[in-house]
Amino acid sequence: MAEHQEQTTPNDVNESAEPARPTQEMVENNKRTGKKMLAFIAFMFLVAAASIPLYRIVCVAIDPGGSSWQNGETDSYEGVTVDKSRKVKVRFAAEVNRQLPWRFEPTEYSVTVHPGEKRLTKFVSENLDGARAIKGQAVYDINPPEAGQYFKKIECFCFTEQTLEPGEQVDMPLYFWFDPDMPDHIKEITLAYTFFNADTSRKRAGETAAITPGK
Template sequence: MQQRDSDRAINRSMLIKLVVVACLMFGFGFALIPMYRAICQITGVNNLVKRDATERDARNTQVDMTRTVSVEFDANARGLLGFKPEQSSLDVHPGAVMTVMYELSNHEGRTVKAQAIPSYAPKQATEYFHKIECFCFTQQTLKAGESRRMPVVFVIDPKLPKDVKTITLSYTFFEMNTPTAANTPPPAKTAGAGA
């Protein structure tokens, strides 16, 4: 009898410890979201679509006329979106505010919401390529058959390392409202099928 009471006390103590540990882990899971956001904001990691500079910041930069950086523009789209830059490359003096236009068109028979995600090559150029205005800051909504011209206003920081002569700015447009199987109509039956 005394052994039984001792086992119950040990089991109860273990249960209380497990419940406390589970509650702490659950709370830590919820705390990770704001912690992750704060760490990303401090380090600049995973900050793909933030405004890099304001026009006031760009106007105050010094243009380095002694060097030229070639900026190449690349565009990719998923689905039936047409997406391309109006020019494939541009020679830029670091510190000069530049604008390039992109064309986006919806070849789907429905309204499409899409988001552009930028990437840079070489990777070290990322911190020196500052976008002032960009369609990648917000989701784009295009009606069926709609086309749109969109600007990217940018400046390359004069502190860009001298060995970087070419920067590639690449955008990939991802559709945000891809239709699900439940929303797509079933294929039409052909005559004599299933007879």
Template sequence: MDPQSKRSVIGLVFAAIAMFGFAFALVPLYDVFCDITGINGKTATTPTAASDRVDRSRTVTVEFVAYINPDVKWQFTPQVTQVNVHPGETKIINYLAKNLNPQPSIGQAVPSVTPGLAAQYFNKIECFCFNHQPLAAGQEAELPLVFYVDPDLPRDIKVLTLAYTLYDVSATAQPLTQPNEQVNEVKNVELL
């Protein structure tokens, strides 16, 4: 092989390796970008503390939506489809889940908020999405969500939509014998 062909082959191999490395690095880079900018509606995956201030001069409508991944044999719906809240005001709502499988299965809900910019202002104090949800065959459960909208939410955002997509994680999750306990005790929460 002549030297120019050899350089071309080495250059092409190097380019292929570089493209693979770049594609591999895109996922964590995308996650960091979404965390910084709030784009894609990703919400926090850990609980936050309740707000100590409430903006009673305005209200924000929070809509609730549930999606089920096509391979999941569950029913999954919010008890209410929307609530009006004052930013900083703590609210609690429940989603209802039922395992329609003839055997136990474990679900995991993944949240997103639209508009994407609002995700950084939507705070979950307690959420079923923080944990796997094991349900026996035919078992039903109320899955609580305790949240508030940060008072620093831009005034031009008047409606937020919180959507959960439910996935079956039975194959990858550690088996649990009991469903996760519901919210222990939440103080100063208005039950809807």
């Protein structure tokens, strides 16, 4: 009688086979990937921590004409000729950084002006924290960036830090005009203001500056 031979199935082979062990190369690749991820997370933390100071550094490097890396001083409205032959539509946008518990919005979302024409508009800010006064600082972006050099301000809440008492609501004026020398092809402009928590941004910027390589 022929000797019975036990047949093996693919499942039997898989169950008895020893699991593959990671090679040294795989281990090193995993380590490098982990280090890159940690470096990326640290970088993003520093970006968030810098807030206003970093925002201004980036703005002046990329677009010094169209962003308020430095909000400047008032402009003198003297000898300005209003160009009534054309109009410019100006849109307003308002945002609040998540670390600032404020409500902030424009009282009107767009206006139409002649180049050289003075225009007063207002934004409304409210401190939603009912327990403490909070200091905020606004920065702005202007689009198209080319219009930035023609944007003139007689009065603006962005010039100084603003302090709101608990639950306080205030109107913040923006009194502006655009230089009549602005190119004719600029017909629509967007002014976007963002409020940051001034105290938190200053503190985090100091902590970021104190970090040195190797620590």
